[in-house]
Amino acid sequence: MPEKKSGSILILDDDAPFRELVGNLLRQEGYQVVEAGSPDEATAMFSNKDTVLAIVDYRLPQMDGMSWITNLRNAGGNTPIIFCSAIPCDTKTFSWLRNILQVALIIQKPIVASTFLQQVESLLPGYEKNYGGEGIAAAHASGAGEASVALSDEELRHLAKKLKIEQAVREARMEYLKQLENDWKMLTQLVDEFNNDRTALTSLQQGILIAHSVRGTAGSLGLEKIGELAGKLEDFLYSLDPRDASDQEIYWSEIIRGLATGNNLINDAMSGAVDMPGKTTRNRVLILSQDETVIDSVMEEETLRLAHVQGTDNPGSFLRYAAEHRIDAAIIDTGPDAEAAYEHARMLREIPGNEALPLALICPNKLMLSPADRTYVGASDVLYAPVSGLDLRESVEKLLRVSTPGQPRLLVIDDDEVLCRFVSGVLTDQRMEVTYQTSPVEALASVEKVKPDIILLDLMMPMMTGYEVCRQIRTIPEVADVPVIILTSKTSQEARSAAFAVGATDFLTKPVLAEELQARVSAHLASAMRKRRERARDTETGMLRGDAFMIEAQALRKTAARVNQSLALAIVEMDDFDELTIVQGHYGAHSAAVHLGLMLQHRFSAETLRARWSSSGYALAVPDTGTGALAGALERLLADFSAFRFAGSTNKFVTTFSAGVADSDKDGGDLETIIKAAHHRLRTARRAKSGVVASV
Numbered sequence: 250m251p252e253k254k255s256g257s258i259l260i261l262d263d264d265a266p267f268r269e270l271v272g273n274l275l276r277q278e279g280y281q282v283v284e285a286g287s288p289d290e291a292t293a294m295f296s297n298k299d300t301v302l303a304i305v306d307y308r309l310p311q312m313d314g315m316s317w318i319t320n321l322r323n324a325g326g327n328t329p330i331i332f333c334s335a336i337p338c339d340t341k342t343f344s345w346l347r348n349i350l351q352v353a354l355i356i357q358k359p360i361v362a363s364t365f366l367q368q369v370e371s372l373l374p375g376y377e378k379n380y381g382g383e384g385i386a387a388a389h390a391s392g393a394g395e396a397s398v399a400l401s402d403e404e405l406r407h408l409a410k411k412l413k414i415e416q417a418v419r420e421a422r423m424e425y426l427k428q429l430e431n432d433w434k435m436l437t438q439l440v441d442e443f444n445n446d447r448t449a450l451t452s453l454q455q456g457i458l459i460a461h462s463v464r465g466t467a468g469s470l471g472l473e474k475i476g477e478l479a480g481k482l483e484d485f486l487y488s489l490d491p492r493d494a495s496d497q498e499i500y501w502s503e504i505i506r507g508l509a510t511g512n513n514l515i516n517d518a519m520s521g522a523v524d525m526p527g528k529t530t531r532n533r534v535l536i537l538s539q540d541e542t543v544i545d546s547v548m549e550e551e552t553l554r555l556a557h558v559q560g561t562d563n564p565g566s567f568l569r570y571a572a573e574h575r576i577d578a579a580i581i582d583t584g585p586d587a588e589a590a591y592e593h594a595r596m597l598r599e600i601p602g603n604e605a606l607p608l609a610l611i612c613p614n615k616l617m618l619s620p621a622d623r624t625y626v627g628a629s630d631v632l633y634a635p636v637s638g639l640d641l642r643e644s645v646e647k648l649l650r651v652s653t654p655g656q657p658r659l660l661v662i663d664d665d666e667v668l669c670r671f672v673s674g675v676l677t678d679q680r681m682e683v684t685y686q687t688s689p690v691e692a693l694a695s696v697e698k699v700k701p702d703i704i705l706l707d708l709m710m711p712m713m714t715g716y717e718v719c720r721q722i723r724t725i726p727e728v729a730d731v732p733v734i735i736l737t738s739k740t741s742q743e744a745r746s747a748a749f750a751v752g753a754t755d756f757l758t759k760p761v762l763a764e765e766l767q768a769r770v771s772a773h774l775a776s777a778m779r780k781r782r783e784r785a786r787d788t789e790t791g792m793l794r795g796d797a798f799m800i801e802a803q804a805l806r807k808t809a810a811r812v813n814q815s816l817a818l819a820i821v822e823m824d825d826f827d828e829l830t831i832v833q834g835h836y837g838a839h840s841a842a843v844h845l846g847l848m849l850q851h852r853f854s855a856e857t858l859r860a861r862w863s864s865s866g867y868a869l870a871v872p873d874t875g876t877g878a879l880a881g882a883l884e885r886l887l888a889d890f891s892a893f894r895f896a897g898s899t900n901k902f903v904t905t906f907s908a909g910v911a912d913s914d915k916d917g918g919d920l921e922t923i924i925k926a927a928h929h930r931l932r933t934a935r936r937a938k939s940g941v942v943a944s945v
Contacts, residue, residue: 255377256301257281258369261291261317262333263309266428267358267466270421271304274362275369279378288317295321300328302373307334308461315342318350329353329372333360335465335480359468359476422470426519429467429475432459433515437508437760440486444501444738445758457486475514482507498709501738502665505759509671512763516674532556533574534645537567537593538582538611546638555645564593572600578648580641582611583618584634594626598851604791607651607855609644611636621881624874627854651855657774660699661685662692662718663707663736668761672705675763676770689713693721696728702777703770704728705757708737708748716751723752732773736761787861790846795868798860799920802870805858806920809872809913817879817912818920819869820927821849824905824939826865833897838865841895841904848890853882868924876912880944883908887942905940907931 258275262268263286272282285291288311295303303321305314318330332346335358346352353372356365370376439456443449460483468476485504532555536547539562546552547560556577561567571579579597583590590610597603609630612618618631629651630644659681661669669685676683686695689710696704704722708715719733732754737744745756757769786793793801802818809816823829823842830838842865849859849867858870871879887906894901909931916926934943 255281256299257283259283259285259291259294259300259303261285261288261303261309261314262306263287264306264462264466266421266425267306267462267469269424270362270466270469271360271365273421274366278366278370280369280373280376288312291317292320295326295328301376302329302331302369304331304333306465307332307336308458315346315350318346318352322350327351331356331369331372333358333465335359335461335476335483358465359470359473362469422472425466425470425472426515429463429472430515430519432463433508433511434762435459436463436482437512437762440504440508440760441758441762443489444760453486453489457483460486472514472518475511475518478507478511478514482511498738501759502709505738506665506667508760509665509668512671513667513674532577532649534558534578534580534648535567535571535576536560536580536582536641537564537590538562538580540582540584540611540634540636543582543611543636543641546636546641549638552638552642552645555642556649558645564589567593568596568600571597571603575602576606578607578609578645578651580609580611580632580644580648584611584613587612587617587622591622591626595851598627604850605855607648609648619881620875620878621885624854624871624878625852625882625885627852627857629854629856657681657703657777658699658701659683659703659705659770659774660695660701661705662689662695662710662715663687663705664689664710665707668707668736668759672761672766675766681770681774689715689718692718693725696722696725700727701731703774704731704733705770706733706735706753708735708744716747719748719753720751732777734769734773787846789843790850790861792846792850792867793858793860795860795862798858798862798868798870801858803920805870805872806913806923810918814873815875815912815914816923817869817871817874817876817910818923818927819871819879819883819908819910820862820866820924820931821845821869821883821906821908822863822866822931824907824935829902829904833895833899833902837895837897837902844893844895845890845906848886852886874912876910876915876944879912880908880910880942883910883942887940891940907935907939908942909934910942910944 258280260268260271260282262271265286268284268286272284275282283294285294288309291303305318307314309317314332314334318332321328330350330352331354332352333356337357338346338355343355346355354368356368436456436459439452439459442452443456460479463479464476464483466476467473467479482504485500485507488500534556536543536558538544538560544560544562547558552558559570561570581590581594581597594608597608598606607629608627609632610618610623610626610628611632611634613634615633623631630647632640632644659676661672661683663669663672663685664687666685666687669687673683673685684695684699684701686692690713692713706715706719710718715735715737719735722731722733723729733752734755734757735748735753736757736759737748738759748756754773755769757766786797806816823838823845826838826842829841846861846867849869853859853869853871856872860868862868869879887908891903891905894903909927909929911923911926911930913923916923930943930945934941
């Protein structure tokens with residue numbers, strides 16, 4: 250029988266998550282463990298008598314692991330040592346460790362938990378394990394009754410051990426992901442600092458240490474792809490020569506690509522950790538329902554992966570939350586009081602910033618919601634009770650895909666698709682419509698098609714450089730003044746001057762930091778959107794002007810035709826506006842016209858195009874809707890509008906509007922024909938009376 254041993258296992262590693270993983274694995278198996286994060290700390294803890302095994306990492310602060318082992322052996326310490334390294338040992342190093350330093354075992358990170366435990370047990374065959382202090386299940390200790398029966402079953406014992414190992418790794422991974430996200434941001438920042446200042450060697454060295462740490466730990470916790478990527482980054486960072494005045498573009502290209510890929514991998518891993526405290530998701534969806542099954546569905550894991558979904562049965566809390574937070578979509582249950590639900594939808598849309606908020610309704614059955622009511626309330630989707638968790642998730646996904654008219658459009662031109670997806674992921678949740686193009690040759694066609702409000706352009710691309718793309722963009726009149734932000738790893742003054750010479754607006758140095766990207770894009774976009782609004786939008790109502798409406802409506806008509814949907818269009822005009830101006834004064838008549846515009850803004854779906862057609866008239870283009878539904882919705886609007894009392898020059902007054910409605914199915918395919926049909930119906934109907942909605 251092997252000699253009985255007792256004492257502690259010393260873990261020397263500056264990576265706290267790896268120490269925690271190994272320590273927890275060993276403690277669960279009954280071993281006593283002490284942990285050290287530095288060589289000095291390990292030396293102070295080490296005891297020839299009490300330390301039965303040391304697990305030592307290669308790369309450490311102050312000195313490397315081999316140097317610490319050398320000092321230990323020179324001091325007469327003969328304790329067995331496991332040497333861990335994320336970097337494979339060459340023949341010379343391997344021989345030195347085994348023959349000179351008498352290392353018992355050499356293990357390359359990432360470790361496989363179950364195999365690692367077997368290797369430790371092989372080095373300590375007579376170790377007296379102690380389960381009592383660690384809260385280990387009684388099945389490990391000797392005893393009577395059912396516990397001893399369980400111990401006699403070898404297969405059950407192995408299964409229990411396997412489950413414990415898996416649970417330990419899972420818990421450690423959940424903890425590590427919280428740190429990993431910050432570590433990767435820090436790595437990106439350090440690389441960026443060195444890229445901007447090649448004398449910042451401390452930043453480079455710290456970046457290498459972080460990459461090395463992730464290389465060893467991530468794979469051990471089941472994040473193999475992230476660990477492998479960190480290893481490649483460590484190797485590339487080592488390859489950078491600060492004395493080399495050249496840009497070392499090949500290395501930098503791989504480093505920048507690797508950082509973007511790692512960010513995507515970490516986000517994917519985080520999205521799977523739905524029960525992780527502090528986890529934030531990208532989009533906010535607000536739900537108002539008194540149905541407990543709907544509220545329960547909000548808390549399902551699959552739903553929480555999609556977005557931050559907040560459910561409540563209190564209308565006051567619902568509206569208060571919407572006023573205090575930016576939300577991306579809302580779902581309102583119409584039962585048991587449909588009219589109250591419609592009113593809540595109106596109040597929600599009246600909150601500044603929510604005018605075009607994507608909205609869904611939950612209805613008791615299909616008979617409770619007419620097409621006109623759906624159009625008037627502005628529901629992009631309708632669910633029918635009973636609503637399952639799957640129904641709710643599908644609706645949330647649909648709402649988050651809704652592209653609202655006037656949403657800022659951003660075009661990314663970069664041959665690196667990984668970086669494009671990274672940029673898209675960072676900016677999509679900023680309520681921007683992001684498109685990317687990986688072929689510089691097709692970039693100009695994309696610019697003319699997308700008509701972006703801002704462009705992110707890579708400088709170094711195959712076949713056509715960013716310089717040439719930017720120069721050609723500036724020759725396209727429609728986008729000649731659109732901000733162009735250059736993405737580049739070139740930091741020289743010559744590169745910047747050349748880019749500004751061809752029309753670049755600003756620079757972003759790769760690797761791109763998410764926070765800086767958002768800040769720069771938001772700043773330039775604010776200016777660009779202000780100019781766009783001045784050109785295309787009515788300042789009083791925020792609606793499109795007539796010419797801008799025609800451009801957007803043409804695109805909407807083409808999209809509707811492509812997916813075989815109808816497009817309904819309405820021309821809405823105040824009745825007797827000139828006479829109203831004479832009787833009630835310009836201010837009174839004008840305030841009534843503006844109020845009508847605001848009512849149109851707060852109703853109808855997020856996809857609806859709205860325009861200020863004249864001083865007293867408006868135009869609507871509603872996709873996937875027919876003449877009957879739009880006419881019915883406008884009749885509801887007319888009833889609400891005509892009940893409102895406006896302040897005139899002498900007294901309060903009421904007024905009405907009239908509307909003509911047409912659609913692509915009944916009146917013809919092209920936009921001009923549909924508009925003419927709507928105008929004709931409006932003029933014909935008003936000859937007979939005012940306050941009428943004409944659809945035939």
